[in-house]
Every structure is written in C-alpha cells, then in structure tokens.
Amino acid sequence: MAILETPGKMYALAAVLSVLAIVAAILRFYARRLLKSVRIEMDDYMIVLALVCHIFTLGTGLCMFIGAAFGDLGRHTRIDAQGMPIFTRRTQIFQQIAYASQLTQTLTFGFTKLAVLFFYRRIFTNGRVLYAIRTMFVLVTVWTVAFFFTNLLQCFPISVNWTGWGAAVDSCINTNEMFLAQAWSDVITDGNRPTAARARQNSNKLNSNDSLLTYSMRTLIPVLPSSNR
Numbered sequence: 001m002a003i004l005e006t007p008g009k010m011y012a013l014a015a016v017l018s019v020l021a022i023v024a025a026i027l028r029f030y031a032r033r034l035l036k037s038v039r040i041e042m043d044d045y046m047i048v049l050a051l052v053c054h055i056f057t058l059g060t061g062l063c064m065f066i067g068a069a070f071g072d073l074g075r076h077t078r079i080d081a082q083g084m085p086i087f088t089r090r091t092q093i094f095q096q097i098a099y100a101s102q103l104t105q106t107l108t109f110g111f112t113k114l115a116v117l118f119f120y121r122r123i124f125t126n127g128r129v130l131y132a133i134r135t136m137f138v139l140v141t142v143w144t145v146a147f148f149f150t151n152l153l154q155c156f157p158i159s160v161n162w163t164g165w166g167a168a169v170d171s172c173i174n175t176n177e178m179f180l181a182q183a184w185s186d187v188i189t190d191g192n193r194p195t196a197a198r199a200r201q202n203s204n205k206l207n208s209n210d211s212l213l214t215y216s217m218r219t220l221i222p223v224l225p226s227s228n229r
Contacts, residue, residue: 006074006075007068007069007073007074007075008074009074010064010065010067010068010073010074011064011065011068013064014064014065014068021051022051025047025048025051028044028047029044032044041118041119041122042118042122043115043116043117043118043119043122044115046111046112046114046115046118047111047112047115049107049111050107050108050111050112050115053104053105053107053108053111063097063100063101063104064097066093066097067093067094067097067098070090070093071090071091071092071093071094071095071096071097072088072090072091072093072094073094073097075090077091087164092162092163095161095162095163096161096162099161099162102151103148103151103152106144106147106148106151106182107144107148109144109186110140110141110143110144110148111144113140113143113144113189113190114137114140114141114144117133117136117137117140120133121133136189139189140189143185143186143189147182147185150173150178150182151178151182154172154173154175154178155171155172155173156171156172157171160172
C-alpha cells in the first residue's frame with residue numbers, strides 16, 4: 001500500500017516539531033528562573049537564535065506551512081500529456097521555500113553547535129579541553145559562514161534557484177557536491193567535540209552521574225541535525 005503525502009501531514013509535522021522546539025526552549029529558561037543562582041549565558045542566547053532559525057526551516061515551521069498552503073509541498077507534481085512535469089506558480093513557490101530553508105537550516109545547525117560549545121566552555125575548566133573547545137569555535141564559525149554563503153550564492157543570478165527545475169550548468173555550481181560536502185562536514189564538526197570520557201576526566205564541576213547524563217546528548221547531536229537533510 002502506497003503512503004501518500006498530503007498537505008495535511010505537512011501541517012501536522014510542522015506544527016508538532018515547532019511546538020516541541022519552543023516548549024524545550026521555554027523549559028530551559030524556566031529552569032534558569034528556578035535556579036536563581038544560575039544566570040543566562042551565551043549558550044542560552046545561541047539556543048534562542050537556533051530556535052528562531054529553526055522555526056523558519058523546511059523541516060518545520062513557517063516555510064513548511066507556506067510550502068503546503070501555496071506551493072507544491074505535500075502534493076504530486078503535475079505532468080503533461082508527454083509525461084513531463086509542468087512548472088506552475090505553486091512549483092515556483094515551493095522552489096523559493098526550499099531555497100530559503102537551505103539558508104535558515106545552515107544557520108540553525110551553526111547556532112546549535114555553538115550553543116553546545118558555549119555550554120562546554122561554561123562547565124569545564126581544564127586547559128586542554130578549553131583549547132579544544134576554542135578550536136571548535138573557530139571551525140564551527142567558519143563552517144557556518146562558509147556554507148551559508150555557498151548556499152546563498154550557489155546560483156547567479158539567485159533567481160535561477162526558483163525559475164526552473166534544477167541548477168543550470170552555466171549559472172550554478174555543482175550543488176550535489178556542495179550538499180555532500182556540507183552534510184559530511186556537518187557530521188565531522190559534531191563528532192570532533194570533546195568526548196564524554198575525556199571531558200569527565202578533566203572536569204571538576206560535575207560528578208560521574210551528571211557527566212554521563214550531560215554527555216549522553218552528544219550521541220544525538222550528529223544524528224538529529226543531519227537527519228533533517
């Protein structure tokens with residue numbers, strides 16, 4: 001039995017995932033309020049920036065709602081008598097939303113990575129771990145800026161991204177190679193964060209149970225953002 005995608009499913013997916021992200025962020029700041037001795041830090045601000053971008057990505061949020069309501073998201077592409085796809089106004093809107101999502105998705109991943117690194121910097125004081133964290137700050141910042149502008153300028157003029165069925169050879173870079181490079185480097189920059197075992201050995205702020213709970217999230221970090229691709 002074939003599984004049919006419908007606009008209704010797109011609305012539901014966008015709503016549920018967006019609400020979950022917002023609730024998680026609210027609970028984070030509520031916990032800060034309960035612990036009056038804990039102030040708002042840079043990792044909290046990075047999470048807010050990631051949340052703002054996340055709401056506007058194709059996987060969840062406003063882009064998905066617009067794509068389903070006014071574009072072809074969740075719908076089959078219309079074809080003509082010769083079996084060729086028909087480019088319509090709805091198709092153009094879908095292409096515009098897909099292009100916008102590439103930009104906001106890159107920012108979302110970058111801010112999320114930086115939030116985790118700021119969190120690590122806040123709880124660890126060992127010099128070697130701090131050097132590793134600072135190195136990752138530079139790498140993640142360069143990764144975010146580089147791939148944001150690579151996605152932004154993948155075709156010139158930019159309107160080529162939504163005026164046809166794909167990247168034009170004479171107007172665009174090899175987008176398949178770009179996406180592969182971004183996906184693999186995304187996973188690598190996640191995996192190169194300080195390991196749980198090493199960080200536990202060098203931390204004087206967390207007990208063993210707290211460290212295990214804190215770093216269990218590290219196993220999810222490479223999976224969750226990359227799965228959105």
